[in-house]
């Protein structure tokens with residue numbers, strides 16, 4: 001059972017461990033940057049339950065020049081493939097969709113995560129230096 005909630009400062013050590021497990025050195029923030037990013041961003045955390053509620057995944061986001069941006073998402077290897085990232089992304093979309101028409105993210109061209117983003121409705125809108133920019137329309141439509 002997984003519960004999604006906001007980030008709590010007590011989680012910082014666990015979240016840093018997840019960041020290290022998910023991203024190789026060179027593609028991740030260092031510990032100091034990561035702590036700063038957590039403080040200045042909107043972060044959702046997936047907790048494993050029902051007893052201990054320890055963090056197993058996170059999504060970091062912010063608004064960049066008026067458009068919400070998913071800056072990072074990571075899930076512990078042992079907990080992948082169970083829809084945690086999907087739920088984290090849907091949570092961010094639900095939140096930002098109240099006031100914004102679109103949300104975007106960047107993914108490395110070789111990262112299979114783009115299959116997930118495509119399935120959730122993200123579409124390529126730019127490509128630069130091996131990084132694919134993807135965007136999803138959040139504007140309400142009739143019948144939605």
Ligand SMILES: CC(C)(COP(=O)(O)OP(=O)(O)OC[C@H]1O[C@@H](n2cnc3c(N)ncnc32)[C@H](O)[C@@H]1OP(=O)(O)O)[C@@H](O)C(=O)NCCC(=O)NCCS
Pocket residue numbers: 022023072073074075076079080081082083084085086087106107108111112113114115116
């Ligand atoms: C990408 C990531 C967050 C997905 O988390 P998750 O909780 O397993 O995601 P979900 O269960 O919601 O969706 C799984 C889907 O992700 C996609 N996917 C992501 N990474 C994948 C990989 N390495 N191999 C295969 N499929 C992958 C597949 O489409 C998969 O669908 P499937 O289970 O039907 O095959 C997780 O794999 C991760 O932390 N990866 C390392 C960090 C990373 O690359 N983050 C994205 C940076 S842009």
